[in-house]
Amino acid sequence: MSIQVKYFASLRDRLGRAEDRFSAAEGTTIAELWAALWPEIPLPPNTLTAVNMEYASLQQPISDGDEVAFFPPVTGG
Amino acid sequence: MSIQVKYFASLRDRLGRAEDRFSAAEGTTIAELWAALWPEIPLPPNTLTAVNMEYASLQQPISDGDEVAFFPPVTGG
Amino acid sequence: MRVELRETPFEPLAELGRYQTDQHQLLGQYGATAIFIGTMRDYNQQTMVSQMTLEHYPGMTERYLRRIAETASREWSLLDALVIHRVGELQPNDPIVLVAVWSAHRAAAFAACRWMMEELKSKAPFWKREDTVAGWRWIEHNTPG
């Protein structure tokens, strides 16, 4: 299945890219998705994750067509 | 000694007057002042009292030239 | 810091705008502005209110308003504060009170603004008299904060 991946702010700068397209097996979790995309970079501890623009846990399984985002703690306001 | 007395809002309406001038003995308390001024009207329970524009207790003794005020709970803002 | 009584209607947002243009020395320092505006409603305690009269104790009212603003400024290290309160005859939708505070961070701004309103409502000598279809009545106590 095809997954759209997005990175924001300092995490995007660190990875050197804003987006990825990735093919994953149905039922892959967000944690597994990260490990497959970045085998040599452990997910930074405070990273927040969202699926289809809703906050999600690392254990959440993803589905075909999902948009998964990884980003650091938010600092608006 | 000479005391200036002021009444405000519903208390003034009830008493039918906004001010009194009164001669009291040195050391008279606010409670005694009221009793001397209005022997037939008990001080309404929630009445607030001030001496020279500072909140004061009923037991506070007053001095010559003081301005004493009696008024209901405040409702500004 | 400014604390003021007004005998005629005032526009809180316009007052704030004018006040802020005089705050040049604070530019870049404040990160948080908390503002409260109290407005006269036309409906209170199940009755239509057509007019309100705000009585005060000249001298004592100004003294307590100023003390409230000074205490809050000290307690929360505010950069600035503005208080304007109406007296006299008000119509529905007329602003009654404006409290605005400026500080570096939001926690102090929120806390100070709220504390000032509660202090003002419990200490500053103002009394509201409402005109309704059933005649006029003194408001006996404020709604809880």
Next chain:
Amino acid sequence: MRVELRETPFEPLAELGRYQTDQHQLLGQYGATAIFIGTMRDYNQQTMVSQMTLEHYPGMTERYLRRIAETASREWSLLDALVIHRVGELQPNDPIVLVAVWSAHRAAAFAACRWMMEELKSKAPFWKREDTVAGWRWIEHNTPG
């Protein structure tokens, strides 16, 4: 209720004034307006800041801002709410965020306004990058509320 992102500088008081003139149906109903304005400071973490960039997650940011305003409106029975948040490049003293709520009584207005700011700061996807004399840096976390 209105929730909005802005890519260019905005004037919170002017926005509020314009928004209130469209609230005819609320005239006489609201007794309390609580407002918070967040402003860019020129000094943060012991360093002069010359410029700030506010990044966001298009789509998700608007969704969370709207949800925050809707949840607060329901929870505190607000009469109205307005949220405006800047994105893009900001200069010191530029407004960052405006949160305004209208309600019958002050307790709800204060509580809702503060809750909305805390939610916004912890949930809405915005990220601040500051330009300083020592180069630029991402802000890692907000000051506590």
